[in-house]
Amino acid sequence: xxxxxxERQPPSASLSLVPDCQNRSSAALGTALAFALGxxxxxxxxxxxxxxxxxxxxxSQVQFLQFCGAALVFALIRLFPSPLVGEGxxxxxxxxxxxxxxxxxxxxxxxxxxxxxxxxGHLLPQGEKGTSALAYLVGFLGLVGTMVxxxxxxxxxPVIEANLVxxxxxxxxxxxxxxxxxxxxxLLLGLVAALGFxxxxxxxxxxxxxxxxxxxxxxxxxxxxxxALCMAFYSLAVGRLAVSPERLLLPSALIGVALTFAxxxxxGLVRPSGAHLLLGLYLGAGPMGLGxxxxxxxxxxxxxxRIAVVAYLTPIASTFLLTLSGESLSMTAIAGAVLVxxxxxxxxxxxxxxxxxxxxxx
Numbered sequence: 562x563x564x565x566x567x568e569r570q571p572p573s574a575s576l577s578l579v580p581d582c583q584n585r586s587s588a589a590l591g592t593a594l595a596f597a598l599g600x601x602x603x604x605x606x607x608x609x610x611x612x613x614x615x616x617x618x619x620x621s622q623v624q625f626l627q628f629c630g631a632a633l634v635f636a637l638i639r640l641f642p643s644p645l646v647g648e649g650x651x652x653x654x655x656x657x658x659x660x661x662x663x664x665x666x667x668x669x670x671x672x673x674x675x676x677x678x679x680x681x682g683h684l685l686p687q688g689e690k691g692t693s694a695l696a697y698l699v700g701f702l703g704l705v706g707t708m709v710x711x712x713x714x715x716x717x718x719p720v721i722e723a724n725l726v727x728x729x730x731x732x733x734x735x736x737x738x739x740x741x742x743x744x745x746x747x748l749l750l751g752l753v754a755a756l757g758f759x760x761x762x763x764x765x766x767x768x769x770x771x772x773x774x775x776x777x778x779x780x781x782x783x784x785x786x787x788x789a790l791c792m793a794f795y796s797l798a799v800g801r802l803a804v805s806p807e808r809l810l811l812p813s814a815l816i817g818v819a820l821t822f823a824x825x826x827x828x829g830l831v832r833p834s835g836a837h838l839l840l841g842l843y844l845g846a847g848p849m850g851l852g853x854x855x856x857x858x859x860x861x862x863x864x865x866x867r868i869a870v871v872a873y874l875t876p877i878a879s880t881f882l883l884t885l886s887g888e889s890l891s892m893t894a895i896a897g898a899v900l901v902x903x904x905x906x907x908x909x910x911x912x913x914x915x916x917x918x919x920x921x922x923x
Contacts, residue, residue: 630845703795717781
């Protein structure tokens, strides 16, 4: 006996499931894109609001307020999940979508035994799916690691530069998916990715030939890059886990509250004004809380990694808002920013085309 739903049905029934599964996949992709765009809209405001608060308060206190707001949102989502889950978000629907996706992969493997799906889900071993320790590690690195390192970068260097370095994570994410998905033009993709990281170097140097990191500390640039690594890992891993985003992120947010509170006690607390308190809580409820929740839902619904392209709108939108607030880049750093954003788009579009062609060939 087997648990595979397709093996329990005659071939004609198996064939009839494929169009239905494809229709479900298209609907899930539309929902995933909606969630991803919502996340990007919230993330775009993160650097601007963070810059405003960091000018007046220690980074530890800004982070404490942010994690408090995020923990509150994740707790509310756990208590009242229905209004925010949407199509494909319930546990039953998620299980059905996963079963449908597994069934389609199984049918394709029968028709094309040598073929393999190039999906982010294959980045983690099958045996680790649903492991609690792995799930909470993913949540901790994705939420606490990403945000704490990002804000250390914001506090240690020009925010507009830290923001660009931290948002190289879509490039890392797409490059990893493409490399593990056996691209047709690896040399071309490698060159495009290399140009992106040349852009990062130009942003960091700012056109200063003699002294790097003059605009900020080495620790700040390292922290911003580490933030990108954490977020790339989270985006690739969260869609593979059986744990729902709200169950995964709430414990991580509570750990963040405890850690940043201890950090505040070490640095000293400054009493915030009412408006600044609301801004700090917004950072947690909006960019961190709902932003992460929306992105996690999108990652779980998108089995082909196509939402990665949407993430590239974040550095464009956030850099635009920072520029309106008075932040500026040197001409060399602007050229670097163009390379970073352009390479992200090129790698993401190429990855989408590869996955589209692979699926059409089935």
